[in-house]
Amino acid sequence: MSGLRVINPGLLSLLQDGGRIGHHALGLTTGGPIDRYAFDWANRLLGNKPGSTALEVSFGGLELEAELATCVAITGANNVVTVNGETRKLWQGLVLQPGDRLRLDFCDAGCRNYVAVAQGFDIDPVFGSSATVMRENLGGLDGGKLRSGQLLPCGETTWNQMLRLPESLHPEYPDHLVARVVPGYQYEHFSTVKKRLFFGSEYVVSEASDRMGYRLDGPAVASPIQAMLSEGICLGAIQIPADGQPIVLLQDRQTIGGYPKLGAVLSLDCYRLGQLRPGGRVEFTPISMDEAHNQLHLAAVHFNQVELERVLA
Amino acid sequence: MTATFSIDRAGESAVIAYFGTSSSPEVSAAIHAVAQQVRRELGGELVDLIPSYASLLVVYDPLQTDHHRVGDVLRTAANNSVTSSSTAGKLVTLPAYYGEDSGPDLGSLAATAGLSVEEVIRLHTGMEYRVYAIGFAPGFAYLGEVDERIAAPRLATPRLKVPRGAIAIADRQTAVYPATSPGGWNLIGMCPVAMFDPDGNPPMPVNVGDSVRFEAIDRGTFLELGGELITDAVAGS
Numbered sequence: 001m002s003g004l005r006v007i008n009p010g011l012l013s014l015l016q017d018g019g020r021i022g023h024h025a026l027g028l029t030t031g032g033p034i035d036r037y038a039f040d041w042a043n044r045l046l047g048n049k050p051g052s053t054a055l056e057v058s059f060g061g062l063e064l065e066a067e068l069a070t071c072v073a074i075t076g077a078n079n080v081v082t083v084n085g086e087t088r089k090l091w092q093g094l095v096l097q098p099g100d101r102l103r104l105d106f107c108d109a110g111c112r113n114y115v116a117v118a119q120g121f122d123i124d125p126v127f128g129s130s131a132t133v134m135r136e137n138l139g140g141l142d143g144g145k146l147r148s149g150q151l152l153p154c155g156e157t158t159w160n161q162m163l164r165l166p167e168s169l170h171p172e173y174p175d176h177l178v179a180r181v182v183p184g185y186q187y188e189h190f191s192t193v194k195k196r197l198f199f200g201s202e203y204v205v206s207e208a209s210d211r212m213g214y215r216l217d218g219p220a221v222a223s224p225i226q227a228m229l230s231e232g233i234c235l236g237a238i239q240i241p242a243d244g245q246p247i248v249l250l251q252d253r254q255t256i257g258g259y260p261k262l263g264a265v266l267s268l269d270c271y272r273l274g275q276l277r278p279g280g281r282v283e284f285t286p287i288s289m290d291e292a293h294n295q296l297h298l299a300a301v302h303f304n305q306v307e308l309e310r311v312l313a
Numbered sequence: 314m315t316a317t318f319s320i321d322r323a324g325e326s327a328v329i330a331y332f333g334t335s336s337s338p339e340v341s342a343a344i345h346a347v348a349q350q351v352r353r354e355l356g357g358e359l360v361d362l363i364p365s366y367a368s369l370l371v372v373y374d375p376l377q378t379d380h381h382r383v384g385d386v387l388r389t390a391a392n393n394s395v396t397s398s399s400t401a402g403k404l405v406t407l408p409a410y411y412g413e414d415s416g417p418d419l420g421s422l423a424a425t426a427g428l429s430v431e432e433v434i435r436l437h438t439g440m441e442y443r444v445y446a447i448g449f450a451p452g453f454a455y456l457g458e459v460d461e462r463i464a465a466p467r468l469a470t471p472r473l474k475v476p477r478g479a480i481a482i483a484d485r486q487t488a489v490y491p492a493t494s495p496g497g498w499n500l501i502g503m504c505p506v507a508m509f510d511p512d513g514n515p516p517m518p519v520n521v522g523d524s525v526r527f528e529a530i531d532r533g534t535f536l537e538l539g540g541e542l543i544t545d546a547v548a549g550s
């Protein structure tokens with residue numbers, strides 16, 4: 001088996017696919033890419049099946065050496081990508097020849113890049129998925145983050161035409177965002193004053209944020225509920241612990257928990273939230289379930305209708 | 314169905330059904346029955362289900378269905394479900410080695426409770442527990458409820474390392490640690506049966522809604538069944 005050799009794993013690089021679905025009853029979380037939008041583009045630029053295994057590179061610093069001819073596509077945070085020291089573009093397919101060195105610098109806006117390879121990395125699934133969840137020691141090559149010297153297996157590909165996402169459609173990665181929230185769970189139990197405070201305040205992303213959840217610092221939203229039975233947690237759930245500082249639960253969240261919740265951040269905005277670094281700012285705005293539903297359908301239609309540009313390799 | 318059944322939104326593609334405000338074998342059986350029916354009815358529209366103490370989270374594919382339909386399916390299932398606590402789930406017997414070398418908190422728990430160690434073991438093995446929820450870590454099954462005489466609060470300072478297989482009590486819940494992890498529960502014994510094995514079929518001996526009974530075994534039997542003692546685990550780490 002051949003593939004891409006890890007020369008430098010960077011700070012936190014993880015193999016991810018579309019996520020581990022259908023095993024919540026065993027206590028398994030989904031994992032999967034924090035920024036599903038950028039991840040989906042990386043795969044689509046190479047004509048891969050949606051959810052093919054790719055790399056999520058948090059903060060950067062990754063260096064790989066190709067041991068075969070293949071193509072990669074890098075999307076996500078603003079970063080400098082080089083092949084053998086020459087700068088290459090994000091958001092388009094890139095050809096790699098055996099011996100080529102692909103390097104990602106440290107990103108300067110946003111914090112996660114996605115590196116997809118033609119046909120996806122060839123990783124044995126665990127519970128139906130290759131998604132790496134370090135807390136569960138499952139997925140990827142060995143349940144952990146990439147290490148120097150590892151081989152990321154993939155197939156050989158030779159193409160001479162590449163696809164590119166038009167520049168006008170590249171997302172921006174500002175350090176401030178307004179996240180849409182579907183009110184739910186214990187929302188009705190919170191006082192009107194506390195709900196106004198939550199939706200009227202700016203929160204700062206804490207250093208303690210990770211793939212499990214984004215911890216926010218700001219005006220405390222005191223919970224009216226002292227003790228409640230643990231219950232299932234969905235993506236984006238906004239948990240309010242005893243100190244009143246909200247936590248938005250992301251891909252590596254625990255499956256059940258006993259803190260009151262205000263509802264959940266729209267998935268499309270979870271993807272953007274997860275690109276914020278510590279110190280980034282977020283505000284919240286409520287939307288109705290119907291509006292959320294429409295936004296999801298529109299996003300799916302938009303993704304499928306984009307016409308990609310062709311470039312010679 | 315109980316009068317306290319209600320459905321709330323959770324997020325853009327999840328709704329949560331509440332079956333009451335407290336857990337009980339009856340509530341657990343109702344959740345189990347409704348979960349099965351929802352799974353059948355939604356088929357490919359369903360993404361995942363999370364049953365817990367008194368609730369069921371239903372995660373669906375918003376591109377294929379919506380919360381109106383999922384709510385209807387839940388309400389219909391709740392109205393139609395036969396909720397006899399005897400029909401749902403299987404009974405699983407887990408061997409348990411209770412001893413000073415397997416349960417470092419067994420002696421102090423007995424002393425605090427004013428019971429002998431033998432009485433604590435008799436009370437812990439004397440009850441049929443229900444699997445109310447699975448979470449915290451893969452394969453961590455919350456079992457309830459222990460006899461109130463052996464209920465014990467979590468340790469003030471959690472241990473950094475609780476070994477895989479440790480049988481523990483926190484308040485009126487009991488559990489077997491599926492993997493070595495930090496933990497604040499009181500350790501009273503060790504179970505040689507793996508609670509989570511990614512390569513196993515099934516990967517867990519229990520599901521939510523099943524019943525569990527502990528059966529006391531001696532040290533020799535524990536080791537014969539492949540059990541490892543805490544001291545071994547610590548020494549080998």
